[in-house]
Amino acid sequence: DQQVKQNSPSLSVQEGRISILNCDYTNSMFDYFLWYKKYPAEGPTFLISISSIKDKNEDGRFTVFLNKSAKHLSLHIVPSQPGDSAVYFCAASARTSYGKLTFGQGTILTVHP
Amino acid sequence: DVKVTQSSRYLVKRTGEKVFLECVQDMDHENMFWYRQDPGLGLRLIYFSYDVKMKEKGDIPEGYSVSREKKERFSLILESASTNQTSMYLCASSLQYGYTFGSGTRLTVV
Numbered sequence: 428d429q430q431v432k433q434n435s436p437s438l439s440v441q442e443g444r445i446s447i448l449n450c451d452y453t454n455s456m457f458d459y460f461l462w463y464k465k466y467p468a469e470g471p472t473f474l475i476s477i478s479s480i481k482d483k484n485e486d487g488r489f490t491v492f493l494n495k496s497a498k499h500l501s502l503h504i505v506p507s508q509p510g511d512s513a514v515y516f517c518a519a520s521a522r523t524s525y526g527k528l529t530f531g532q533g534t535i536l537t538v539h540p
Numbered sequence: 541d542v543k544v545t546q547s548s549r550y551l552v553k554r555t556g557e558k559v560f561l562e563c564v565q566d567m568d569h570e571n572m573f574w575y576r577q578d579p580g581l582g583l584r585l586i587y588f589s590y591d592v593k594m595k596e597k598g599d600i601p602e603g604y605s606v607s608r609e610k611k612e613r614f615s616l617i618l619e620s621a622s623t624n625q626t627s628m629y630l631c632a633s634s635l636q637y638g639y640t641f642g643s644g645t646r647l648t649v650v
């Protein structure tokens with residue numbers, strides 16, 4: 428039972444354009460959502476998060492949008508840079524779960540110069 | 541800067557061996573987690589701990605056990621390693637929301 432799904436295994440984008448990564452969830456108890464970025468042979472690093480009381484959070488080139496009615500969130504990267512090439516994981520947490528995160532399958536983003 | 545340290549970056553073990561993966565955090569975090577990462581499957585939770593000597597099964601605990609004798613250290617144990625446990629193992633710690641991850645241990649079981 429995959430509670431967090433990233434349906435696109437990969438995404439290829441030209442440098443300078445927008446990257447949009449999508450994530451769907453099924454568990455209505457999730458109230459906090461995060462995006463992590465992972466390079467090969469390294470641990471994931473935190474990128475940006477959003478609480479369920481908001482529908483948008485922005486940090487520099489990164490913006491996360493949350494649509495609670497559709498149980499959908501997306502990460503926008505504008506403009507995309509070659510250094511953004513990595514695996515991006517969407518994650519979700521419920522308040523009562525000791526901070527336990529449920530992750531999606533990941534999306535491999537490749538940004539071409 | 542906060543840190544989660546995993547003792548080995550790469551390990552090669554034989555089928556049937558008992559394997560210990562160690563994780564130490566210096567942030568005084570209550571919660572610690574062990575995940576494995578496999579292509580197409582994302583990060584799957586093996587075990588977590590919310591206090592010393594406390595542990596909870598995650599989504600895929602079979603073939604694994606854990607130990608948390610001190611707050612800063614969380615060990616993952618493969619009782620009898622099998623080839624299907626070849627994977628990237630990631631340790632993380634957290635206070636409330638959001639994790640800090642270690643660099644991972646790439647385990648190969650031959």
